[in-house]
Amino acid sequence: xxxxxxxxxxxxxxxxxxxxxxxxxxxxxxxxxxxxxxxxxxxxxxxxxxxxxxxxxxxxxxxxxxxxxxxxxxxxxxxxxxxxxxxxxxxxxxxxxxxxxxxxxxxxxxxxxxxxxxxxxxxxxxxxxxxxxxxxxxxxxxxxxxxxxxxxxxxxxxxxxxxxxxxxxxxxxxxxxxxxxxxxxxxxxxxxxxxxxxxxxxxxxxxxxxxxxxxxxxxxxxxxxxxxxxxxxxxxxxxxxxxxxxxxxxxxxxxxxxxxxxxxxxxxxxxxxxxxxxxxxxxxxxxxxxxxxxxxxxxxxxxxxxxxxxxxxxxxxxxxxxxxxxxxxxxxxxxxxxxxxxxxxxxxxxxxxxxxxxxxxxxxxxxxxxxxxxxxxxxxxxxxx
Amino acid sequence: xxxxxxxxxxxxxxxxxxxxxxxxxxxxxxxxxxxxxxxxxxxxxxxxxxxxxxxxxxxxxxxxxxxxxxxxxxxxxxxxxxxxxxxxxxxxxxxxxxxxxxxxxxxxxxxxxxxxxxxxxxxxxxxxxxxxxxxxxxxxxxxxxxxxxxxxxxxxxxxxxxxxxxxxxxxxxxxxxxxxxxxxxxxxxxxxxxxxxxxxxxxxxxxxxxxxxxxxxxxxxxxxxxxxxxxxxxxxxxxxxxxxxxxxxxxxxxxxxxxxxxxxxxxxxxxxxxxxxxxxxxxxxxxxxxxxxxxxxxxxxxxxxxxxxxxxxxxxxxxxxxxxxxxxxxxxxxxxxxxxxxxxxxxxxxxxxxxxxxxxxxxxxxxxxxxxxxxxxxxxxxxxxxxxxxxxxxxxxxxxxxxxxxxxxxxxxxxxxxxxxxxxxxxxxxxxxxxxxxxxxxxxxxxxxxxxxxxxxxxxxxxxxxxxxxxxxxxxxxxxxxxxxxxxxxxxxxxxxxxxxxxxxxxxxxxxxxxxxxxxxxxxxxxxxxxxxxxxxxxxxxxxxxxxxxxxxxxxxxxxxxxxxxxxxxxxxxxxxxxxxxxxxxxxxxxxxxxxxxxxxxxxxxx
Numbered sequence: 001x002x003x004x005x006x007x008x009x010x011x012x013x014x015x016x017x018x019x020x021x022x023x024x025x026x027x028x029x030x031x032x033x034x035x036x037x038x039x040x041x042x043x044x045x046x047x048x049x050x051x052x053x054x055x056x057x058x059x060x061x062x063x064x065x066x067x068x069x070x071x072x073x074x075x076x077x078x079x080x081x082x083x084x085x086x087x088x089x090x091x092x093x094x095x096x097x098x099x100x101x102x103x104x105x106x107x108x109x110x111x112x113x114x115x116x117x118x119x120x121x122x123x124x125x126x127x128x129x130x131x132x133x134x135x136x137x138x139x140x141x142x143x144x145x146x147x148x149x150x151x152x153x154x155x156x157x158x159x160x161x162x163x164x165x166x167x168x169x170x171x172x173x174x175x176x177x178x179x180x181x182x183x184x185x186x187x188x189x190x191x192x193x194x195x196x197x198x199x200x201x202x203x204x205x206x207x208x209x210x211x212x213x214x215x216x217x218x219x220x221x222x223x224x225x226x227x228x229x230x231x232x233x234x235x236x237x238x239x240x241x242x243x244x245x246x247x248x249x250x251x252x253x254x255x256x257x258x259x260x261x262x263x264x265x266x267x268x269x270x271x272x273x274x275x276x277x278x279x280x281x282x283x284x285x286x287x288x289x290x291x292x293x294x295x296x297x298x299x300x301x302x303x304x305x306x307x308x309x310x311x312x313x314x315x316x317x318x319x320x321x322x323x324x325x326x327x328x329x330x331x332x333x334x335x336x337x338x339x340x341x342x343x344x345x346x347x348x349x350x351x352x353x354x355x356x357x358x359x360x361x362x363x364x365x366x367x368x369x370x371x372x373x374x375x376x377x378x379x380x381x382x383x384x385x
Numbered sequence: 386x387x388x389x390x391x392x393x394x395x396x397x398x399x400x401x402x403x404x405x406x407x408x409x410x411x412x413x414x415x416x417x418x419x420x421x422x423x424x425x426x427x428x429x430x431x432x433x434x435x436x437x438x439x440x441x442x443x444x445x446x447x448x449x450x451x452x453x454x455x456x457x458x459x460x461x462x463x464x465x466x467x468x469x470x471x472x473x474x475x476x477x478x479x480x481x482x483x484x485x486x487x488x489x490x491x492x493x494x495x496x497x498x499x500x501x502x503x504x505x506x507x508x509x510x511x512x513x514x515x516x517x518x519x520x521x522x523x524x525x526x527x528x529x530x531x532x533x534x535x536x537x538x539x540x541x542x543x544x545x546x547x548x549x550x551x552x553x554x555x556x557x558x559x560x561x562x563x564x565x566x567x568x569x570x571x572x573x574x575x576x577x578x579x580x581x582x583x584x585x586x587x588x589x590x591x592x593x594x595x596x597x598x599x600x601x602x603x604x605x606x607x608x609x610x611x612x613x614x615x616x617x618x619x620x621x622x623x624x625x626x627x628x629x630x631x632x633x634x635x636x637x638x639x640x641x642x643x644x645x646x647x648x649x650x651x652x653x654x655x656x657x658x659x660x661x662x663x664x665x666x667x668x669x670x671x672x673x674x675x676x677x678x679x680x681x682x683x684x685x686x687x688x689x690x691x692x693x694x695x696x697x698x699x700x701x702x703x704x705x706x707x708x709x710x711x712x713x714x715x716x717x718x719x720x721x722x723x724x725x726x727x728x729x730x731x732x733x734x735x736x737x738x739x740x741x742x743x744x745x746x747x748x749x750x751x752x753x754x755x756x757x758x759x760x761x762x763x764x765x766x767x768x769x770x771x772x773x774x775x776x777x778x779x780x781x782x783x784x785x786x787x788x789x790x791x792x793x794x795x796x797x798x799x800x801x802x803x804x805x806x807x808x809x810x811x812x813x814x815x816x817x818x819x820x821x822x823x824x825x826x827x828x829x830x831x832x833x834x835x836x837x838x839x840x841x842x843x844x845x846x847x848x849x850x851x852x853x854x855x856x857x858x859x860x861x862x863x864x865x866x867x868x869x870x871x872x873x874x875x876x877x878x879x880x881x882x883x884x885x886x887x888x889x890x891x892x893x894x895x896x897x898x899x900x901x902x903x904x905x906x907x908x909x910x911x912x913x914x915x916x917x918x919x920x921x922x923x924x925x926x927x928x929x930x931x932x933x934x935x936x937x938x939x940x941x942x943x944x945x946x947x948x949x950x951x952x953x954x955x956x957x958x959x960x961x962x963x964x965x966x967x968x969x970x971x972x973x974x975x976x977x978x979x980x981x982x983x984x985x986x987x988x989x990x991x992x
Binding site for chain 1: 388391396399402493496500502503504507516520521523596598602603605606637638641642645649714715716718719720723824825826827829830842843913916918920921923924928956959960967969970
């Protein structure tokens with residue numbers, strides 16, 4: 001082994017990268033090419049499941065957009081780069097997208113560390129970073145190229161608090177939350193809103209994402225003697241908590257944030273999630289036409305599978321991207337400006353979505369109060385559980 | 386007070402779950418002195434085979450257990466035969482790295498076959514609950530306890546009273562002597578891997594049923610907790626592993642009881658560090674027992690490093706220095722920036738792990754300390770960014786050395802485990818010390834890199850900045866290694882008793898190595914913080930520590946140029962494989978395995 005090997009190794013990896021860059025330049029010349037969006041998200045690593053769900057929502061929306069004639073006759077497509085939700089990789093992807101002239105806009109990333117580490121590169125490179133699951137309050141503060149349709153927790157949590165306190169009549173709450181930037185922000189907004197509605201917060205417990213055993217946490221909850229449990233969780237951990245709560249004999253009402261809204265929650269939770277209340281943005285029998293179309297289309301495309309919250313976010317995001325490009329064309333700056341111009345884009349989460357130019361977010365998420373009955377999500381009928 | 390009974394019961398229940406993995410790990414360690422990082426992956430494979438059996442084939446529980454045990458044992462045999470046996474005459478670190486590579490490959494294969502979505506794995510036992518204290522336990526709890534304790538007992542009896550068991554223990558004590566006495570060492574290894582894998586597979590199945598949930602992320606957590614439990618009980622001690630697991634479960638449960646849920650893992654890892662420092666052979670080792678690690682030399686084998694002529698290095702450095710003047714895309718520059726940042730971390734680790742022989746698995750903690758220090762200095766105290774980064778380096782050097790110093794008396798694998806724990810502890814302290822670190826919300830709006838009042842925001846200027854910093858650190862380290870200090874470091878690595886006999890103070894030299902290494906890693910973390918503008922407790926995670934170790938071993942332990950070459954390769958390869966989308970980590974794992982197989986001393990050799 002000599003230094004030749006070292007140099008050939010370096011050279012070959014560099015050559016491959018440059019070949020990629022050169023390829024992208026030649027491809028740009030043809031205008032019959034599809035309009036390309038860059039997606040930075042996890043396809044492998046611990047968050048891989050969410051990347052897979054994004055793809056389902058994107059593909060469904062693209063089918064509909066293509067069927068409706070694309071964007072001014074051109075197809076819309078995306079290039080999904082796997083970041084593993086790792087900031088080191090998301091910054092490299094950001095440079096890749098920024099320097100690839102075919103990419104007109106970027107979507108993602110999933111986690112805050114990965115997304116916000118890439119923000120300065122998108123901002124300086126003048127490429128819109130459209131973070132549709134980025135609820136971190138500082139995400140859109142990264143610059144005027146950062147836009148988000150993620151439901152602001154300042155919007156969502158008061159709705160959940162109203163459901164739990166006013167409608168279900170819970171007065172003393174235990175809050176269990178994922179100890180991430182999302183869970184923590186949500187908890188703070190929830191606690192504030194619940195107190196304003198007159199409830200008392202008996203205990204709050206933050207747990208890390210990899211946690212699977214909640215028995216001891218639930219003993220703490222039991223000792224605080226609440227009359228309701230609030231879960232600020234994703235579906236997998238939410239199902240685990242509900243199961244273990246019932247196993248250790250807690251019989252209190254459980255009320256969960258919209259992020260547990262997934263058929264997987266029912267599958268993983270089994271009987272334990274019966275009668276769990278969920279505040280969501282849409283529901284299966286929702287009469288709104290955009291929701292009917294989304295659910296019917298999704299079931300048709302994916303063999304009868306029910307869509308979940310992350311599918312809906314990505315479906316909405318792709319539709320929003322199409323609406324923005326219809327106005328802004330393929331110029332990156334014009335696309336940024338078009339975000340301020342789009343009005344009332346049909347959306348599963350918001351009904352009609354219009355950006356607030358000041359915060360670069362969308363306000364006024366829809367609200368549906370669901371409960372699990374006979375293993376299905378159903379609109380809550382007002383009857384106590 | 387009845388709550389304490391509940392906490393105790395809950396601790397025992399979850400300890401039960403850890404025991405299943407820990408017993409398998411202990412068995413393998415007992416024989417081959419290897420911490421099998423692939424054990425969690427076998428556990429994952431077992432869970433998914435169980436899912437196929439239960440949900441698709443509708444097998445009854447006894448049959449499911451047999452199917453899973455047999456299938457997992459086969460996986461274990463394949464790993465032993467093709468992954469580890471070819472490495473038995475190479476350096477001791479090679480099989481460790483191979484198990485990491487194998488776990489990448491297995492996890493990815495499961496993910497590609499079954500999709501990363503979690504699945505429900507329904508329990509096949511009747512749903513009756515028995516009231517115990519304030520909570521209930523079910524039949525699955527009893528089954529898990531039964532499997533854990535029975536297997537530990539059976540193994541104990543097997544090792545003590547059967548002929549193959551004697552062979553296993555003889556091999557564990559002295560491989561060469563066992564071979565001379567006619568023990569077929571390969572058969573022993575096979576038997577051990579088969580049994581451990583069967584246990585791992587069954588534990589994945591039972592734990593999956595217990596939570597009614599299996600997903601591809603469960604493997605790393607299982608390995609981590611299993612390793613902690615095993616080491617607490619005394620590495621290689623099978624009944625000790627069970628007791629260590631129960632103790633771990635109890636400590637976690639009481640930790641939650643007293644301080645709250647978010648402190649849970651903190652106590653698990655603190656327990657580990659305390660046990661390691663006070664009783665390095667585990668709680669149940671007799672004081673006179675010989676330490677299970679080889680005393681000297683064999684953990685990192687010497688090899689002849691590849692000599693690179695000085696002019697070639699100069700040419701390479703010049704080529705990389707003028708690279709931005711050519712029309713290369715920013716993507717290439719950014720990728721190389723990542724490589725230079727990883728290179729600084731690798732320089733630090735190659736000094737600590739390679740030159741002085743303290744293989745650290747928690748090096749990302751030094752990045753985190755440097756990053757947080759630099760970010761907070763520049764945000765809260767308006768320190769200029771350039772100074773803040775140096776501050777980050779100094780803090781990392783000081784705090785890192787202070788944290789690791791209690792573990793200076795440890796050797797070999799135990800250093801790795803202790804540093805792994807310290808890495809986790811740092812991350813959990815960052816998560817929980819909200820008044821300073823802002824907890825899970827993280828620190829946003831960190832100012833961009835700047836030097837003497839000029840912002841460095843273009844990819845080109847960041848490239849040059851990080852390249853120059855790395856080269857300076859590399860030159861300093863090269864100078865250090867050439868001095869008497871470097872010789873003392875290597876003497877300690879190769880034979881610490883001889884080194885002490887010559888009057889070298891081990892602790893002082895180890896501290897010096899960690900101070901220098903901590904500085905380089907802290908600077909890397911500081912630059913990263915200003916580059917990303919946002920960091921939180923997840924930015925610098927265990928995967929980064931493992932990546933850094935991979936780089937160092939790939940480049941050749943202790944080899945300064947090797948560390949940089951390794952960084953470029955391991956940052957570059959996954960980027961080159963981007964075209965393979967979901968398959969790229971699988972390919973990466975296979976490449977890693979091949980490298981370990983054919984060049985275990987690293988590309989450029991151990992220095």
